[in-house]
Amino acid sequence: MREHVSAFEDTFGESAVPVRAFFSPGRVNLMGAHLDYNGGPVMPMAIDRGTFFAVRARSDRRVRFSSSLEPGELEFDLDRLPRERAGRWFDYPLGVLRILAAERRTACGFDLMFGGNLPVGAGLSSSASICVGTAFVLDTLWALELAPRQRVDAALRAEREFVGVHCGIMDPFAVGFARNGALLWLDCKDGSIEHLPLDHAAVGVAVADSGVRRELAQGAFNQRVAEAQEAFALLGPHAPGAQVLRDVPLEVLQRFEHRLPPVIARRARHVLEEVARTFIAREALLAGDSARFGAQMSAAHRSLRELYEVSVPELDCLVDAAVSAPGVLGARLTGAGFGGCVVILMQRAQSERAMARIADEFARQFGRIPSVRFFGGDSGPREIVLG
Numbered sequence: 001m002r003e004h005v006s007a008f009e010d011t012f013g014e015s016a017v018p019v020r021a022f023f024s025p026g027r028v029n030l031m032g033a034h035l036d037y038n039g040g041p042v043m044p045m046a047i048d049r050g051t052f053f054a055v056r057a058r059s060d061r062r063v064r065f066s067s068s069l070e071p072g073e074l075e076f077d078l079d080r081l082p083r084e085r086a087g088r089w090f091d092y093p094l095g096v097l098r099i100l101a102a103e104r105r106t107a108c109g110f111d112l113m114f115g116g117n118l119p120v121g122a123g124l125s126s127s128a129s130i131c132v133g134t135a136f137v138l139d140t141l142w143a144l145e146l147a148p149r150q151r152v153d154a155a156l157r158a159e160r161e162f163v164g165v166h167c168g169i170m171d172p173f174a175v176g177f178a179r180n181g182a183l184l185w186l187d188c189k190d191g192s193i194e195h196l197p198l199d200h201a202a203v204g205v206a207v208a209d210s211g212v213r214r215e216l217a218q219g220a221f222n223q224r225v226a227e228a229q230e231a232f233a234l235l236g237p238h239a240p241g242a243q244v245l246r247d248v249p250l251e252v253l254q255r256f257e258h259r260l261p262p263v264i265a266r267r268a269r270h271v272l273e274e275v276a277r278t279f280i281a282r283e284a285l286l287a288g289d290s291a292r293f294g295a296q297m298s299a300a301h302r303s304l305r306e307l308y309e310v311s312v313p314e315l316d317c318l319v320d321a322a323v324s325a326p327g328v329l330g331a332r333l334t335g336a337g338f339g340g341c342v343v344i345l346m347q348r349a350q351s352e353r354a355m356a357r358i359a360d361e362f363a364r365q366f367g368r369i370p371s372v373r374f375f376g377g378d379s380g381p382r383e384i385v386l387g
């Protein structure tokens with residue numbers, strides 16, 4: 001974080017006004033794949049990699065954004081906010097600023113430098129990290145006294161309304177309501193949350209990055225959202241009282257499956273079986289049965305590969321290598337898929353050997369060494385006091 005503050009001073013210069021530093025985590029999702037926009041339960045965990053913010057208040061109404069990770073700067077006046085998105089990284093914080101400025105009283109201008117240690121586009125939710133983090137920074141800087149839910153809503157609206165991504169609610173909730181040492185249980189039908197403890201001393205969460213980044217992943221994601229909507233439009237009328245696809249009983253799918261287009265039937269089967277698996281995973285976690293929890297993760301990956309069709313060979317290779325390595329309890333792709341990362345639950349005692357085996361097997365098949373690392377859990381966005 002010190003280096004980040006130095007980068008801020010290199011860009012914006014030094015002054016007597018102190019620079020304040022903030023951190024906002026990324027997330028992995030352990031269970032509940034592609035359930036958020038179907039109203040199902042999800043189990044994400046914030047990770048100890050994320051976005052760094054260094055900010056300094058100004059005496060005028062100017063705002064300057066810069067990044068140590070990406071080129072391009074943005075400068076504007078708080079009384080004349082840019083209206084159009086630019087298709088650049090700063091659309092995310094600008095979207096949050098626009099939402100808050102429309103509803104609240106803005107105070108001073110500021111200089112803000114973004115950075116961090118979260119791979120972008122890897123399915124670890126760098127966008128929710130930057131959006132919820134920006135809401136937190138502005139809340140602190142302008143003393144808005146927002147509730148956590150208001151910061152999460154501002155982040156969600158910024159992505160949906162300004163950046164134009166039709167994302168589900170999981171990612172900003174995972175960042176905004178994170179608690180260290182716990183998985184978040186979020187019911188996406190009513191937005192209710194619980195924190196479920198994970199025994200970090202015995203089991204660890206590792207993340208293996210396939211290195212695959214898909215430019216067109218957003219289009220494929222939106223297509224899955226549309227297919228799930230179609231599944232609900234076809235099945236909903238046979239399930240009285242169902243408000244979202246998650247509410248449709250599995251028996252109803254079984255009865256009407258043959259009448260659905262085969263692709264839609266596969267998508268619906270994934271969603272309904274994943275809901276059941278996520279409830280089993282919850283019970284297993286509460287009972288301290290990490291082997292059973294891990295088995296649900298591996299079953300989820302099979303379903304993501306065969307029924308939801310969002311995996312790629314690199315992710316399958318990492319999952320296959322993981323589940324056959326010593327001490328691994330379960331593995332699956334995390335995030336939307338189409339590339340990005342695999343999340344692996346493993347016993348800490350055997351983790352070094354397991355991680356080396358996974359990297360070796362991937363290198364044998366794809367000719368490059370993937371990063372496979374332990375990620376710790378984390379709490380939500382916060383100010384870092386520089387000592």
Ligand code: GLA
Pocket residue numbers: 029032033034035036037123167168169170171335336337
């Ligand atoms: C992406 C979306 C999330 C969620 C996951 C799939 O990460 O941003 O809202 O739908 O995919 O579980």
